[in-house]
Amino acid sequence: MSVAIRVIPCLDVAAGRVVKGVKFENLRDAGDPVELARIYAEQGADELTFLDVTATVDDRSTTYDVVRKTAEQVFIPLTVGGGVRSTDDVARLLASGADKIGVNSAAIARPALIDEIADRFGAQVIVLSLDIKRSDTVPSGFVVTTHGGRRETTLDALDWAAEAIRRGAGELLVNSIDADGTKDGFDLELIGVMRSISRVPVIASGGAGRLEHFPEAIRAGADAVLAASVFHNRELTIGQVKDELRQDGALIR
Numbered sequence: 001m002s003v004a005i006r007v008i009p010c011l012d013v014a015a016g017r018v019v020k021g022v023k024f025e026n027l028r029d030a031g032d033p034v035e036l037a038r039i040y041a042e043q044g045a046d047e048l049t050f051l052d053v054t055a056t057v058d059d060r061s062t063t064y065d066v067v068r069k070t071a072e073q074v075f076i077p078l079t080v081g082g083g084v085r086s087t088d089d090v091a092r093l094l095a096s097g098a099d100k101i102g103v104n105s106a107a108i109a110r111p112a113l114i115d116e117i118a119d120r121f122g123a124q125v126i127v128l129s130l131d132i133k134r135s136d137t138v139p140s141g142f143v144v145t146t147h148g149g150r151r152e153t154t155l156d157a158l159d160w161a162a163e164a165i166r167r168g169a170g171e172l173l174v175n176s177i178d179a180d181g182t183k184d185g186f187d188l189e190l191i192g193v194m195r196s197i198s199r200v201p202v203i204a205s206g207g208a209g210r211l212e213h214f215p216e217a218i219r220a221g222a223d224a225v226l227a228a229s230v231f232h233n234r235e236l237t238i239g240q241v242k243d244e245l246r247q248d249g250a251l252i253r
Contacts, residue, residue, distance in 0.1 A: 004253040006046040006224035007241050009231045011036060013052050016066050018232065031232060034069045041074040043238035046253055048074060049226060051102065052082025064096045071097020081129050087120045102173060104129040105146040108153060111167060118168025128169040132157045132190060133177045142190060149177045162197050172198055176206035181229060183209025188220040195221025214241050215248035
């Protein structure tokens with residue numbers, strides 16, 4: 001049976017406000033996360049992703065009160081990431097209203113964190129967030145970064161994704177730093193290579209600018225499409241994206 005394609009707005013949050021930049025830099029204010037969450041839920045978003053983009057950089061926990069207020073406004077799955085370092089952090093976020101938890105920098109620093117979360121809460125709770133840059137320093141040409149894209153690792157993105165899946169990651173959120181905020185389209189090559197090694201859903205992120213970009217990502221192998229600025233700036237609506245995907249033959253909720 002085919003699985004329905006998901007359309008997911010992303011709320012990148014810093015200091016309690018939604019922000020957006022280009023290639024993870026020059027962040028600007030894009031609105032109130034609670035209000036935007038409500039709007040996107042009303043438009044028909046399948047899920048919401050809430051990323052506290054400065055939590056790891058600032059060495060602090062995710063803003064739980066903002067998560068709680070957001071969860072009170074929407075009744076669709078909410079994925080929350082940023083600053084998650086332990087299973088207790090996960091428990092607190094789930095208690096605040098999150099349905100799934102994104103892990104990135106802390107899991108790279110200590111991969112056993114993925115095992116611990118999967119053992120305690122189940123793989124369906126874990127979304128491995130991958131902030132990826134093109135690089136000739138690794139075999140695949142795609143290297144993993146941490147701390148909101150600020151620190152480049154020596155990890156090959158494909159190797160790390162495969163290891164995380166073995167440890168219990170239930171989804172891959174594939175963020176292309178090179179495409180982020182450019183509106184030139186998703187990195188289709190990156191989506192394709194991730195699809196080739198993944199037995200769990202792949203969420204494409206970074207680069208959406210026009211309606212045709214979304215079905216391109218699905219044809220490349222994505223199970224879900226995530227976007228931020230085109231929704232925040234009201235250039236596109238969730239409904240328009242779903243109509244475009246439907247016309248391309250995708251199964252839509």
